[in-house]
Amino acid sequence: MEGSTILLAGTAVTIGFVHTIVGPDHYLPFIVMGEARKWSIRKTMLITFLCGLGHVLSSVIVGFIGIAAGISLSRLEFLEGFRGNIAAWLLIAFGLVYMLISLRKLYRSKKHVHTHTHPDGTAHEHEHDHFSGHSHIHLADRKNLTPWILFLVFVLGPCEPLIPILMYPAAENNTSGVILVSLLFSAVTIATMMAVVLAFRLGLSRINLKPLERWVNVIAGATIAVSGLAIQFLGL
Numbered sequence: 001m002e003g004s005t006i007l008l009a010g011t012a013v014t015i016g017f018v019h020t021i022v023g024p025d026h027y028l029p030f031i032v033m034g035e036a037r038k039w040s041i042r043k044t045m046l047i048t049f050l051c052g053l054g055h056v057l058s059s060v061i062v063g064f065i066g067i068a069a070g071i072s073l074s075r076l077e078f079l080e081g082f083r084g085n086i087a088a089w090l091l092i093a094f095g096l097v098y099m100l101i102s103l104r105k106l107y108r109s110k111k112h113v114h115t116h117t118h119p120d121g122t123a124h125e126h127e128h129d130h131f132s133g134h135s136h137i138h139l140a141d142r143k144n145l146t147p148w149i150l151f152l153v154f155v156l157g158p159c160e161p162l163i164p165i166l167m168y169p170a171a172e173n174n175t176s177g178v179i180l181v182s183l184l185f186s187a188v189t190i191a192t193m194m195a196v197v198l199a200f201r202l203g204l205s206r207i208n209l210k211p212l213e214r215w216v217n218v219i220a221g222a223t224i225a226v227s228g229l230a231i232q233f234l235g236l
Contacts, residue, residue, distance in 0.1 A: 041198070051147075
């Protein structure tokens, strides 16, 4: 293997790892949603993997098309930035909507005590909440929709460092270098996402979260919204 190819490989691995670690949006949504929705470790890992795969493949495809069409790096970076803005706002919107729905659910599930007096003078109390008998159906629908929303957000979200790395071997007509960089960057990014998510899920399983159980969905929505805000306004 040539020295330049080795350097490219090392660069792809390093940037893939650092880019994922410093971007909380790569793992926080799966950690908090896995906990809030009571996903098993296996299901959490599968969703993380699929979203990570969609995340890197979208940028790989954009990069390959751009290279084949001879599109300049600046235009490709503009396209990736545009995709990134859409993904960030979708993440913010999803987090806020999820948080509001969860707050509404908390309010409606709060028990209320009412006193009823009968014509004969006897009185009794009973308590109820604001949930209808069919509310569980709608909750199940939202539960099934959540992974697809996350997948859409991650497909739209670009891996910004990947295309500039790809352009260098492409400029030298080094096809094997382009493929190697794509594979290494993708593998490291997905593996890092899954490792961080798994570590946090295993760690949270050892902590007593019972006092926060009622608020876990609200916290999850707020965390996802903050992740999107961090991407949009702090460039994380």
